[in-house]
Structures are given as C-alpha cells and as structure tokens.
Amino acid sequence: MLKHFLLLGYSMLCGILLCYGxxxxxxxxxxxxxxxxxxHAPSLQTDAAAxxxxxxxxxxxxxxxSPDLYLSYQTNLGSNNNVxxxxxxxxxxxxxxxxxxxxxxxxxxxxxxGIAxxxxxxxxFGAYRAxxxxxxxxxxxxxxxxxxxQFDLQSFTIYSYLQLLKLTDLSIIQQRSIERNVEIHRSILALAKSGIRAGVDTSMAEAALSQARLQQIDxxxxxxxxxxxxxxxxxLQVQEVIPDTAAEHILFQQVTALPATLQETNQHPLINYYQSIVANQELKEDLVRKSYRPKLFLSAAVWGRASSVNSVDEFLPLNQGIGMQRGNYLVGLGISYNLFDRRRQRLDLALTERQTMRASKKLAEEQVNVQTNILQAKAEVSAAEERLHEIPRQVKAANAAYRQKFSLYKNGLTDIVELNVAQNMLYRAETDYITAKYNYYLALFHQVIAQNNVDPFLQLFN
Structure with a gap:
C-alpha cells in the first residue's frame, strides 16, 4: 500500500514539474x-559613452x-671649453x-x-571662454x-512590435486557411471514395493544403x-519576445479617435540635432577669432647652481661641483603675439564659416523633409482609414461566397477550380483586412514620429 502511495506521489510531482516546465x-x-x-540596447550604451x-x-x-610649475634637477660631468x-x-x-x-x-x-x-x-582676451x-x-x-x-531606437521598437502583432494575426489567418483546406480535402476524399468526384480533385486539394502549410512556415x-x-x-531571450495581443484589440477600439489629437507638433529630435550643429559651428567661428589674439604671461623661476671650476678658472676636485653654490630668482610679465597670424586667421575663419553655411543648409533641408513627412503621413492616414472601412465588406462577401461554393461543390453542382477560387478570394480578403488594419496603425505611427508626438499613440497600448 505504501508503495502505491509513493508511486502516486512521484507521478503527481513529475506532472507538476512537467507543467511548470x-x-x-x-x-x-x-x-x-x-x-x-x-x-540594454548596445547602440545606446555606445552613444552614452561618447x-x-x-x-x-x-x-x-x-x-x-591652470598655470604650469616645472621642477628640474640635473647633475653633469664634462669638459668646459668655450669661445x-x-x-x-x-x-x-x-x-x-x-x-x-x-x-x-x-x-x-x-x-x-636645480630649478623651479x-x-x-x-x-x-576671451580665448579661454571661447x-x-x-x-x-x-x-x-x-x-x-x-x-x-533614443528616438530612432524607440521608433524601431514600436514598428517591430506592430510588425510582430501583424505576423501573429497573419499566422492566425493562415491557420484558418489550413483548416479550410483540411476540411475541403476531407470532403473530397469522402466524395472520391463514393465515386462522385474524380481522384484529380484529391491531388489538387493536397497541393492547396501543402501550399497553405508552406506559407505558414514562411x-x-x-x-x-x-x-x-x-x-x-x-x-530578452528570443522565446521571451511575445507580443501582448490583448493590447492590440484595445488599440483597434481606440485608434480611430487618435488623429483628432495629433494636431500639435513638437520639435523633432533630428531638427534639434542639426540646430545644435549650427550653433556649435558659430561657437567655433568665435573660437577661431579669439585664438589668434595676444596672450599675456606671468613667469617666475627660482634656481641654484654649483660647479667644480671656481671664479678664477681653477679646476677643483669633482666633489666641489655637488650642492648649491649660487642661487637666483626671476619674475616677469610678458606678451606674445604673432603678427603673421592674420592670414592664418582669415583662412581658418573662412573654412569654419563655410562649414557653418553647410550646416545651416542641411538644417533647412531636414526641416523641409520633416514637414514633407508630416504631410505624407497625414495623407496616408486618410487613405488607410478609408481602406479599413471598406475591406470588412469584402471579407463578409468573400466568406459568404466561399460557403456557398463549398456547399455547391459537396452537392456536385460546381468543380474544384471554382471552389479554390472562392477559397483564395476569402484568404485574400482576410489577409487584406489584417494588412489594412496594420497599415492604418503604421500610418498613424509615421505621423506621430514625423511630428514627434509619440505619447498619445503609446497611451493606446495601456
């Protein structure tokens, strides 16, 4: 009896662990x-390091x-001949x-x-400040x-998440297509065994089923x-990347009201970037002007010397040259200015000004591009919304046509070719609906990205 309880307990434990795994x-x-x-994005960590x-x-x-203070000491041995x-x-x-x-x-x-x-x-004259x-x-x-x-990576993440949701929905549509093909294949087999349908219909059904499975693999x-x-x-681990499909249903219910809240446009990060480049170039122009100005110095030194040759040119023992025999100090103010730097300054300034002009033109170009992207995105939102309203009618009609053709086929009133046409029409309508829905999401996404107004879009995923 105890053995049976132990076996039962072991089986339950294995079952729990298996379910957990x-x-x-x-x-x-x-x-x-x-x-x-x-x-965790590696590219952001690299940019943060920069x-x-x-x-x-x-x-x-x-x-x-900061000033410079040099300390130096040397001991030497050599001849003393001079002219x-x-x-x-x-x-x-x-x-x-x-x-x-x-x-x-x-x-x-x-x-x-020895010297300090x-x-x-x-x-x-302003070079330090410049x-x-x-x-x-x-x-x-x-x-x-x-x-x-950060903005680009956020855009990539949102786009990839939407694409992942789209592929999940397309996989569901593809699974429905496989189930329909299985149902057709099963019916054809039954009709072929009873002699009502030719065997070629079975082959065509198997080919359609195989094609649907290959599309699912893709x-x-x-x-x-x-x-x-x-x-x-x-x-994350790859197996942990699973989108929240429930959030997509909430998104679909709320998204049609979003365009009305997207009229306000914020400064795009790309424009901020190019504006900072222009401002930085202007600062470099100021630096070029001020880096060629005169420089004022304060200098001071304290040093001591010793030698084994005395003041009357007598060569004393070498140990007499060790230690400090004479000491001195010196303090002075100085000014330094290169009169021939004017030409170099003009050339450097001309080069920097041209770089500033190029940065300004690039800024103007990007401002035009951003405004163009906003207008294109708004037009795409309008077209995508119209397509989204129209396609459900196509799905409903295609589904009714498929059911009618399937019923007629089972009663021998139509052939496999017409049934496959109806089945493909339904599959195309279902995939068109998914594509239209996510194209609408992407059109809105492109608009909020162009306007730098992503927060209202993200709030729909709450």
Whole structure:
C-alpha cells in the first residue's frame, strides 16, 4: 500500500514539474519592451559613452587656465671649453658657460642645477571662454545625437512590435486557411471514395493544403527573424519576445479617435540635432577669432647652481661641483603675439564659416523633409482609414461566397477550380483586412514620429 502511495506521489510531482516546465512565457507589453530597450540596447550604451567623453572634454578645457610649475634637477660631468660668439641653441645644443681659454682643456668638470619654473597664461582676451563654449557646444551636439538615437531606437521598437502583432494575426489567418483546406480535402476524399468526384480533385486539394502549410512556415520564419532583432536590443531571450495581443484589440477600439489629437507638433529630435550643429559651428567661428589674439604671461623661476671650476678658472676636485653654490630668482610679465597670424586667421575663419553655411543648409533641408513627412503621413492616414472601412465588406462577401461554393461543390453542382477560387478570394480578403488594419496603425505611427508626438499613440497600448 505504501508503495502505491509513493508511486502516486512521484507521478503527481513529475506532472507538476512537467507543467511548470511547459508554462508559456508571459506576453510583454510595448511599454515594458521600450524600457528594456532603453536599458540594454548596445547602440545606446555606445552613444552614452561618447556623451561621457564630451563631458570629460569640458573638464579638460576648463583646466586650460591652470598655470604650469616645472621642477628640474640635473647633475653633469664634462669638459668646459668655450669661445665667444652668439648662436641659436634650437633646444639640442648643450649650454657651456665661461671656459674661454687659449687652448682646450679636457679635464672633467662637475656641475649641477636645480630649478623651479612657474608660467601662467593668465589672459588671452576671451580665448579661454571661447574654448569652454566650443566644448559645451560639442557636448550639446553629442547630447542631441544621443536623443536622436533614443528616438530612432524607440521608433524601431514600436514598428517591430506592430510588425510582430501583424505576423501573429497573419499566422492566425493562415491557420484558418489550413483548416479550410483540411476540411475541403476531407470532403473530397469522402466524395472520391463514393465515386462522385474524380481522384484529380484529391491531388489538387493536397497541393492547396501543402501550399497553405508552406506559407505558414514562411510566416513563422519572418516572426522568428523579427524576434531575434528585438531580442538583440532588449536583452530578452528570443522565446521571451511575445507580443501582448490583448493590447492590440484595445488599440483597434481606440485608434480611430487618435488623429483628432495629433494636431500639435513638437520639435523633432533630428531638427534639434542639426540646430545644435549650427550653433556649435558659430561657437567655433568665435573660437577661431579669439585664438589668434595676444596672450599675456606671468613667469617666475627660482634656481641654484654649483660647479667644480671656481671664479678664477681653477679646476677643483669633482666633489666641489655637488650642492648649491649660487642661487637666483626671476619674475616677469610678458606678451606674445604673432603678427603673421592674420592670414592664418582669415583662412581658418573662412573654412569654419563655410562649414557653418553647410550646416545651416542641411538644417533647412531636414526641416523641409520633416514637414514633407508630416504631410505624407497625414495623407496616408486618410487613405488607410478609408481602406479599413471598406475591406470588412469584402471579407463578409468573400466568406459568404466561399460557403456557398463549398456547399455547391459537396452537392456536385460546381468543380474544384471554382471552389479554390472562392477559397483564395476569402484568404485574400482576410489577409487584406489584417494588412489594412496594420497599415492604418503604421500610418498613424509615421505621423506621430514625423511630428514627434509619440505619447498619445503609446497611451493606446495601456
């Protein structure tokens, strides 16, 4: 008896685990999918990193005002032979003080030098402010580019979700077509066995059934491909990408009232992006003007030296050149201005102004494109709405025609060709209805995208 209870308990446990393992994933709403895309999309993470780079660039630019303080110490060993006369050091000729004699003396001399040098470009007539403004302009461009990327990814997500709902509905229509073909095939088999119908009708029915199943396979492949693309940007597993079909029914009930609420147009992120480019180019023009202005410097230095050669040109032991024998300090104000920079400034400014002009023309072009897209989307909404109102009549008529032809066929009053025509007409009407419905959704979607007025459309999915 105990063994029977144990077996029963084991069977129930296995059944529960099996049911749990086969539990269907919960459908995901459009709002949930959009939030996952914002958090996990690889392209947004890349753009966010680029935005962080621009923020770091502002901090780096702000540090341009900081002074420089150099510390240097050196100990040297070498000869001390020199002649009178000037020369350019070019940064590579070693300095050798005094040592002007009748002949060379290659006896080694030790020396050392320690210095602390301070230099600060404390004024450049607005160049620092222009550098900061240009860096902030770069940040504004990157921020608007990031906003545009978010907008594009949001558009892609909404479009893909609608396409996924459409493929789900088309799969349901295709399944109905398969069931009708199975029903026709079953009837033909019964009629063929009784000798009422020829065997060729059976072959034609099998071919139609096979074609319907192949179309179902193609739809399933399209759905899987779309799910893979959605999973790539949302962080979900492919099997977790299941659209909420209940939300689509609510959407269909409410969507016809949406166009009346879409008259208000917001600034499109693409326009914001190109406006920021124009503004940034103008800031760069100002930077070019101010970067060639004079520069004022404050310089100071403290240093000490020692040498193993004394003031009367006696060569002392090398250890006498260690330590500090003499010390000095120096403070000064300076101004620097290159008189030949005027031509360079004009050339740089002309180049930057042309870049600004190009950015302005691109902005005007995109403004025209956005307005054109809005007008085209509104026209498409109107046409799609008319098609959506007309197609249900086609579906109703095609369904009645199919039922009549099927009844006539079973009674021997028509042939398989006319029945297939009626069946294909019904299938076409059903798919046309699904296509018209989602074309209406997409037309509205294109309008809200062109107007940057997506929120009213998203609220229909609540």
């Amino acid at each position: 086969q539990e269907n994933p919960t459908p995901i709403t459009l709002h949930q999918l959009l939030e996952l895309v914002r958090q 935005l962080a780079i621009r923020e770091s660039q502002i901090k780096k630019t702000a540090n341009n005002r 009178a006369g000037p020369y350019f050091g070019f940064g590579i000729v070693p300095t050798n003080n005094r040592g002007v004699r009748e002949s060379n003396n290659y006896q080694p001399v030790s020396s050392n030098l 040098a301070f230099q600060w470009e404390f004024a450049n 550098q900061r403004a240009a860096a902030e302009g770069d940040l504004a461009v990157e921020a608007n580019k990031f906003a545009q990327a 739809l399933k492949n399209q759905e899987n491909q779309l799910k893979i693309r959605i999973a790539a940007v949302s962080g």
